[in-house]
Amino acid sequence: xxxFFIGAAALALLLYGIAQGTLSRPPDDGIIRMRWAxxxxxxxxxxxxxxxxxxxxxxxxxxPGLGGxxxxxxxxxxxxxxxxxxxxYDHIQMASLVDAGVLLDLTPFAKxxxxxPSRTFESVRDQLMIDGRQYRFPCNIATSxxxxxxxxxxxxxxxxxxxxVTFDELIQIxxxxxxxxxxxxxxxxxxxxxxxxxxxxxxxxQFFQQDGLYSSFDSEAAIAAMQMRFDLMHKHGVIPTSVExxxxxxxxxxxxxxxxxxxxxxxxxxxxxxxxxxxxPQYPGLAERLGVTGLPRVPGLLRMSPIQTRAAGINRNSPYxxxxxxxxxxxxxxxxxxxxxxxxxxxxxxxxxxxxxADLVNRFLPNAELQQAFLDATINxxxxxxxxxxxxxxxxxxxxxxxxxxxxxxxxPRQALTDLADEIERRIDLNLERxxxxxxxxxxxxxxxWSRDWRRKIPKQRYELAGRKPxxxxxxxxxxxxx
Amino acid sequence: xxxxxxLDVLRFVMLVIVGIAMLVPFVWMVxxxxxxxxxxxxxxxxxxxxxxxxxxxxxxxKPDPVTGKYLGLRFGRWYFNSVMIATCVTVLQVLxxxxxxxxxxxxxxxxxxxxxxLYIATMMIPxxxxxxxxxxxxxxxxxxxxxxxxxxxxxxxxxxxxxxxQFMLSIPPALDEAARIDGARSGTIxxxxxxxxxxxxxxxxxxxxxxxxxxxxxxPLIMLNQDQFYPMGVGLLALDSTxxxxxxxxxxxxxxxxxxMIMVFAIFQKHLxxxxxxxxxxx
Numbered sequence: 001x002x003x004f005f006i007g008a009a010a011l012a013l014l015l016y017g018i019a020q021g022t023l024s025r026p027p028d029d030g031i032i033r034m035r036w037a038x039x040x041x042x043x044x045x046x047x048x049x050x051x052x053x054x055x056x057x058x059x060x061x062x063x064p065g066l067g068g069x070x071x072x073x074x075x076x077x078x079x080x081x082x083x084x085x086x087x088x089y090d091h092i093q094m095a096s097l098v099d100a101g102v103l104l105d106l107t108p109f110a111k112x113x114x115x116x117p118s119r120t121f122e123s124v125r126d127q128l129m130i131d132g133r134q135y136r137f138p139c140n141i142a143t144s145x146x147x148x149x150x151x152x153x154x155x156x157x158x159x160x161x162x163x164x165v166t167f168d169e170l171i172q173i174x175x176x177x178x179x180x181x182x183x184x185x186x187x188x189x190x191x192x193x194x195x196x197x198x199x200x201x202x203x204x205x206q207f208f209q210q211d212g213l214y215s216s217f218d219s220e221a222a223i224a225a226m227q228m229r230f231d232l233m234h235k236h237g238v239i240p241t242s243v244e245x246x247x248x249x250x251x252x253x254x255x256x257x258x259x260x261x262x263x264x265x266x267x268x269x270x271x272x273x274x275x276x277x278x279x280x281p282q283y284p285g286l287a288e289r290l291g292v293t294g295l296p297r298v299p300g301l302l303r304m305s306p307i308q309t310r311a312a313g314i315n316r317n318s319p320y321x322x323x324x325x326x327x328x329x330x331x332x333x334x335x336x337x338x339x340x341x342x343x344x345x346x347x348x349x350x351x352x353x354x355x356x357x358a359d360l361v362n363r364f365l366p367n368a369e370l371q372q373a374f375l376d377a378t379i380n381x382x383x384x385x386x387x388x389x390x391x392x393x394x395x396x397x398x399x400x401x402x403x404x405x406x407x408x409x410x411x412x413p414r415q416a417l418t419d420l421a422d423e424i425e426r427r428i429d430l431n432l433e434r435x436x437x438x439x440x441x442x443x444x445x446x447x448x449x450w451s452r453d454w455r456r457k458i459p460k461q462r463y464e465l466a467g468r469k470p471x472x473x474x475x476x477x478x479x480x481x482x483x
Numbered sequence: 484x485x486x487x488x489x490l491d492v493l494r495f496v497m498l499v500i501v502g503i504a505m506l507v508p509f510v511w512m513v514x515x516x517x518x519x520x521x522x523x524x525x526x527x528x529x530x531x532x533x534x535x536x537x538x539x540x541x542x543x544x545k546p547d548p549v550t551g552k553y554l555g556l557r558f559g560r561w562y563f564n565s566v567m568i569a570t571c572v573t574v575l576q577v578l579x580x581x582x583x584x585x586x587x588x589x590x591x592x593x594x595x596x597x598x599x600x601l602y603i604a605t606m607m608i609p610x611x612x613x614x615x616x617x618x619x620x621x622x623x624x625x626x627x628x629x630x631x632x633x634x635x636x637x638x639x640x641x642x643x644x645x646x647x648x649q650f651m652l653s654i655p656p657a658l659d660e661a662a663r664i665d666g667a668r669s670g671t672i673x674x675x676x677x678x679x680x681x682x683x684x685x686x687x688x689x690x691x692x693x694x695x696x697x698x699x700x701x702x703p704l705i706m707l708n709q710d711q712f713y714p715m716g717v718g719l720l721a722l723d724s725t726x727x728x729x730x731x732x733x734x735x736x737x738x739x740x741x742x743x744m745i746m747v748f749a750i751f752q753k754h755l756x757x758x759x760x761x762x763x764x765x766x
Contacts, residue, residue, distance in 0.1 A: 001675070001678040001682075005578060008573075009574050011570065012567075012570045012571040015563075015567040016630065019563065019567050020630065035708055039720075040720060042552045042553075042554055046552075061709070063708045065704075071614075071701070075618050078615055080622075081622055260520075260523065281548060282519075282520040283520070
């Protein structure tokens with residue numbers, strides 16, 4: 001037995017020795033090496049080599065995390081060993097990292113070094129800021145468009161969506177596709193999915209009132225948005241129920257299913273951004289039969305779609321935070337944006353490089369008209385707002401839970417959203433009661449001292465609807481609510 | 484048909500159904516690794532246009548058709564790292580667990596059973612709770628981005644100690660007493676009497692440790708920032724980026740990744756079952 005253990009230990013030592021002996025060590029060449037917490041997609045290689053050309057004394061390597069899971073980032077930042085540059089996928093994650101004291105306030109450097117919010121698209125500027133301070137700069141921008149697969153429409157003999165598509169038109173198209181597919185004994189999903197956030201923005205709704213003290217989930221716009229999702233799913237059959245999705249899918253995860261349904265001619269339409277086009281070479285003939293238009297709009301309102309940005313911030317505890325600022329200079333440069341154009345990885349951060357659809361033409365999608373549609377989606381694009389009085393990750397979680405209740409017919413849209421707003425406001429009250437810093441913020445926001453009965457003194461405002469088109473009159477739910 | 488035979492048939496049918504249910508995901512994984520991107524979402528098990536191109540793409544012998552670029556995956560290195568780390572952890576963990584189990588099962592010392600209860604109580608603490616303190620210790624020891632940062636924390640196991648202690652308790656105490664009468668000291672008893680008799684337990688623990696370490700993901704993900712240290716699980720993250728999930732490539736890589744695990748299990752499965760059964764005899 002002793003001999004066996006000695007043999008096994010010798011084998012382990014030998015393998016360990018080989019592994020150690022074949023490691024490459026960074027040369028002592030005076031170059032500062034920093035880490036960038038991002039997803040390790042192949043485009044990073046070109047992006048990082050271009051950065052090194054621009055800043056020869058700096059080198060950045062990719063430090064992969066696990067998709068949206070922030071455990072690695074939190075553990076490393078909590079022990080002072082986090083990466084210098086951090087990709088932040090949405091403004092909710094940004095708020096969490098600011099609260100945790102991880103992100104550097106970029107405001108004192110941004111203007112002078114050339115990466116202040118004015119260097120990017122207007123519609124994402126507010127997502128880079130919290131309380132008027134800038135914490136990140138875009139790596140790319142994701143808008144939402146309605147893409148349609150002309151092969152499916154032609155096969156089923158249904159006309160394409162118009163350039164000014166409304167929800168009424170979408171429902172008619174969806175029904176026609178279902179009918180035609182049924183007649184041909186085919187299984188086709190009219191629209192891969194349309195989540196509550198997309199619908200909320202399209203309906204001019206928001207998460208919070210401007211002061212962040214009251215939730216707007218119980219506004220008529222929000223309830224109409226959730227009702228629309230319910231109707232699209234259960235009444236009109238335009239988007240799949242979870243059961244239907246499971247029967248046509250073998251793969252889990254966000255986006256994965258929808259992409260392959262659409263690309264594989266099993267879904268006629270999908271809501272997605274320009275980044276999808278990189279998938280086109282995998283599906284021969286699809287680029288030529290692709291249609292792109294804006295998101296459907298609610299009659300009475302402008303066409304409004306969500307916009308998000310994957311943007312980089314700097315770890316304030318990194319020993320190289322000053323050097324890392326140069327990475328943001330690089331992200332704001334036309335050279336970086338040209339790489340994003342060529343790779344099809346969303347809309348580039350610099351508007352100077354993307355003024356027309358022709359500027360965005362690349363090998364994946366050489367059609368300038370379609371590229372223009374992606375660019376048009378940045379107009380009137382909005383994002384959901386945040387509240388400083390509640391942890392925004394929690395709000396997100398509660399909201400998806402409410403969507404689940406409606407999808408599964410456990411609650412009506414009005415009931416789910418009223419409960420959601422009540423729960424959020426209850427938690428805001430709890431936070432205010434426990435945290436003196438929030439009471440101080442309350443005083444700054446409202447101009448009055450916090451007290452337990454403040455809700456009696458500051459009643460909930462009537463929600464202001466965004467994007468109204470006066471020439472089209474009231475919206476359908478306003479008409480329904482009229483006496 | 485006799486009642487017993489009917490029951491046997493029913494039992495057989497049930498087992499076949501359970502077996503198929505367990506086998507289908509594996510078959511799907513292998514089949515998806517031979518599908519194209521356009522086909523990978525298809526529920527059909529047999530690929531309509533089978534292709535082997537996913538394997539050379541993962542092995543960096545062909546460019547990814549989506550980007551036209553080589554993926555730059557260091558598959559060979561990650562494979563070697565996984566096997567090396569699993570081997571080192573297995574050798575160390577079996578040795579330390581056997582020594583601890585011997586102390587808890589065969590030696591008499593004050594507060595032995597209380598210390599044992601305390602030791603196995605550590606199994607009740609979720610890993611997430613101790614992640615930051617453990618990581619901080621690794622940072623202090625400068626173990627970040629090193630192989631020993633992955634090997635040393637895994638070299639000690641309360642579960643392994645528990646398993647082998649139960650095993651050693653089932654060995655008759657008369658054997659050590661006879662050895663002691665013959666002048667053997669504790670070290671000799673451990674190496675020459677107890678360990679040979681505890682072989683099934685050692686093999687079972689070795690298999691479980693090797694498989695567990697080979698598949699470990701979260702700790703290496705947090706501990707490592709350089710791709711030359713990655714084990715296979717962390718390296719495969721490269722196929723799940725914002726460009727989209729490349730399912731067919733992930734499946735091809737996974738098929739290649741699980742070969743050592745299947746081999747280890749196939750060779751040692753008898754020992755595993757026997758070791759676990761015998762370890763459960765005495766409490």
